[in-house]
Amino acid sequence: MVSLSLCLPSSIYLQAKDLKFESVRKAISRLDLTTTSPLIKSSLLLKACIRSGNLELGKLLHHKLIDSGLPLDSVLLNSLQLHSCVIRSRLASDVFVGCTLVDMYAKSAAVENSRKIFNTMLRHNVMSWTALISGYVQSRQEQEAIKLFCNMLHGHVAPNSFTFSSVLKACASLPDFGIGKQLHGQTIKLGLSTINCVGNSLINMYARSGTMECARKAFNILFEKNLISYNTAVDANAKALDSDESFNHEVEHTGVGASSYTYACLLSGAACIGTIVKGEQIHALIVKSGFGTNLCINNALISMYSKCGNKEAALQVFNDMGYRNVITWTSIISGFAKHGFATKALELFYEMLEIGVKPNEVTYIAVLSACSHVGLIDEAWKHFNSMHYNHSISPRMEHYACMVDLLGRSGLLLEAIEFINSMPFDADALVWRTFLGSCRVHRNTKLGEHAAKKILEREPHDPATYILLSNLYASEGRWDDVAALRKSMKQKKLIKETGYSWIEVDNQVHKFHVGDTSHPQARKIYDELDELALKIKNLGYIPNTDFVLHDVEDEQKEQYLFQHSEKIAVAYALISTPKPKPIRVFKNLRVCGDCHTAIKYISIVTGREIVVRDANRFHHIKDGKCSCNDYW
Ligand SMILES: [Zn+2]
Ligand SMILES: [Zn+2]
Numbered sequence: 001m002v003s004l005s006l007c008l009p010s011s012i013y014l015q016a017k018d019l020k021f022e023s024v025r026k027a028i029s030r031l032d033l034t035t036t037s038p039l040i041k042s043s044l045l046l047k048a049c050i051r052s053g054n055l056e057l058g059k060l061l062h063h064k065l066i067d068s069g070l071p072l073d074s075v076l077l078n079s080l081q082l083h084s085c086v087i088r089s090r091l092a093s094d095v096f097v098g099c100t101l102v103d104m105y106a107k108s109a110a111v112e113n114s115r116k117i118f119n120t121m122l123r124h125n126v127m128s129w130t131a132l133i134s135g136y137v138q139s140r141q142e143q144e145a146i147k148l149f150c151n152m153l154h155g156h157v158a159p160n161s162f163t164f165s166s167v168l169k170a171c172a173s174l175p176d177f178g179i180g181k182q183l184h185g186q187t188i189k190l191g192l193s194t195i196n197c198v199g200n201s202l203i204n205m206y207a208r209s210g211t212m213e214c215a216r217k218a219f220n221i222l223f224e225k226n227l228i229s230y231n232t233a234v235d236a237n238a239k240a241l242d243s244d245e246s247f248n249h250e251v252e253h254t255g256v257g258a259s260s261y262t263y264a265c266l267l268s269g270a271a272c273i274g275t276i277v278k279g280e281q282i283h284a285l286i287v288k289s290g291f292g293t294n295l296c297i298n299n300a301l302i303s304m305y306s307k308c309g310n311k312e313a314a315l316q317v318f319n320d321m322g323y324r325n326v327i328t329w330t331s332i333i334s335g336f337a338k339h340g341f342a343t344k345a346l347e348l349f350y351e352m353l354e355i356g357v358k359p360n361e362v363t364y365i366a367v368l369s370a371c372s373h374v375g376l377i378d379e380a381w382k383h384f385n386s387m388h389y390n391h392s393i394s395p396r397m398e399h400y401a402c403m404v405d406l407l408g409r410s411g412l413l414l415e416a417i418e419f420i421n422s423m424p425f426d427a428d429a430l431v432w433r434t435f436l437g438s439c440r441v442h443r444n445t446k447l448g449e450h451a452a453k454k455i456l457e458r459e460p461h462d463p464a465t466y467i468l469l470s471n472l473y474a475s476e477g478r479w480d481d482v483a484a485l486r487k488s489m490k491q492k493k494l495i496k497e498t499g500y501s502w503i504e505v506d507n508q509v510h511k512f513h514v515g516d517t518s519h520p521q522a523r524k525i526y527d528e529l530d531e532l533a534l535k536i537k538n539l540g541y542i543p544n545t546d547f548v549l550h551d552v553e554d555e556q557k558e559q560y561l562f563q564h565s566e567k568i569a570v571a572y573a574l575i576s577t578p579k580p581k582p583i584r585v586f587k588n589l590r591v592c593g594d595c596h597t598a599i600k601y602i603s604i605v606t607g608r609e610i611v612v613r614d615a616n617r618f619h620h621i622k623d624g625k626c627s628c629n630d631y632w
Helices: 021-030 038-051 055-067 072-088 095-107 111-120 126-138 142-154 161-172 178-189 196-208 212-220 227-239 245-252 260-273 276-288 295-307 311-320 326-338 342-354 361-374 377-389 397-409 413-421 429-441 445-458 463-475 479-491 522-539 558-563 565-576 593-606
Strands: 500-505 508-513 583-587 610-613 618-622
Touching (some): 021 055, 055 095, 095 111, 111 126, 126 142, 126 161, 161 178, 161 196, 196 212, 196 227, 212 227, 260 276, 260 295, 276 295, 276 500, 295 311, 295 326, 311 326, 326 342, 326 361, 342 361, 361 377, 377 397, 397 413, 397 429, 413 429, 429 445, 429 463, 500 565, 508 565, 522 558, 522 565, 558 565, 565 583, 593 610
Parallel strands (some): 583 610
Antiparallel strands (some): 500 508, 500 583, 610 618
16 A cells, blocks of 8 residues: 655545545645655655556656756656656557657756657657757757757648747857847747747847847737746846836836846846946835845845945845845855955855855855955865865866966966866866966966967867967967967857946946947047046056957057056046046956056046956955956
8 A cells, every 4th residue: 555644744645545636636736845855755656646547647746846946866766767657558659658758858857868769759749849859958959959940840740839939049049140030030920929938038039149129029029928028028138238228117017017036137137237226226126015035136136236346235235134045145255255355255154154054066166266366275275175075065167266266376387287187077168267367467378378278179169269379379479370370260250259348327337349439428538548648657557568368359459558448438437427436347358457557556546446347356446456466
């Protein structure tokens, strides 16, 4: 007799003689996977499904397991059990059963198993195709998903809205949006573009390609907008530099209602662009709509304030929270670490350990990077070793990168490379890029070249590294090598992302490119720049034209040195904001060496605090000093 008392409240004991469809279904819906031993309970229930011959219910249980957030290998175990039951019941050749299995493995992150079953099926329908395609999308094998979709088009089964929704998700991850656009055309022809799931994928795809106008159009034509479409559009809109303010108001006034996820999207958008005023407005809205004590939202607030450069406000939110989880602690620690305030970050970490919150992998990344920012070698080794011994967390690539950063920053380049070679797995581009940063600071071109080559072996399509390597060769007069690199870049159609900086003044974002003259106040900005140049030269600033080991393109070099986007942004902030206020500049790429030096001088002559957030970290520049200690 199978007793299911383990998984159920005593009132609904389920016994072998009572394995009716309805009782098993009820037991599944009441199954609480958040308590102890969820797997024993679910496998008992699975046995019940099998005994009652109900594959449908097995699938229902499987979905519940996926949604529960349990580790995927446990979910996979459940799939295997169900699969073996199917084989025993000789149902394997049935199309519907086949689909179910393809879908189940795909959702358990075992797409190879899905493929095997798919290949053994005699007939395919739209369900089996779609399940496998979305399995590939979920396992980040986008090319494979698109290939499969093309195969599908050559057969006799027509794709439906779910198929398009999946394959459009794959297109969103490709660097070239051509295929996505073609598919959009097809969905219009088939009348599918107004359907929710297709529309949501379209919005997401266009938003990721930066074409907000198309995203907005896709949103507008949706037949019926649900919370997911609003959230997708809000998320996309919030992260765009030229975001549409009126749109957010529109969302606030729809009957759909904002969820905590909507606010989390809005906050991550504000954090992404660094618009602190917008972030504050959202904060006020959150309090007004009663989400003020929501744990996830408060965690998002800490991260938003940190990323916008206001660590005091982040700490305020942290201090006001009644309940904090490991994400809360990690957010605040990593906030301080990124700003270069290592002592405070470590203080918070020890406080966290003391009250018994167990750190996770991400917490250790924050702790190690805090140590690295101030060169605490012994302290970092202590944490690096303790994460495994005391908390059973195996160091990941990011942890190794932190240690490489620390050794490299301290000038121990040979030790760093030895450490890389002793890693238990092959170092990835991130580790080598970190090492390259150290070579840049310590001006070691030989090791820098070695690192750049290692990066290109791993990421042959990274234009920044090509440019850097070509600058390196140029500095040594190796013109044949320069020409070969440039040719290979052209062949691969690699174009480096253009650099730009932006600041927020009066709730409006102002964006500048190198040599930008398009701003209405351009004349005033350049006058200010000329004046600044004179003043800081008097203080001892010497333009830095040494771009070896920097990924700066030729035209951005010497002649434009004083027209770099970050300098223009600082100049505009100086003429448009009052004095005691700190200036917050954001840049999409890493801040260049000359701008870093110039801004330090500018902070002296103007008496202003200037915070620069670049692609890597924060620079708090005050009285001629930067919180990064000139290392980034
Ligand atoms: Zn610059
Ligand atoms: Zn700095």
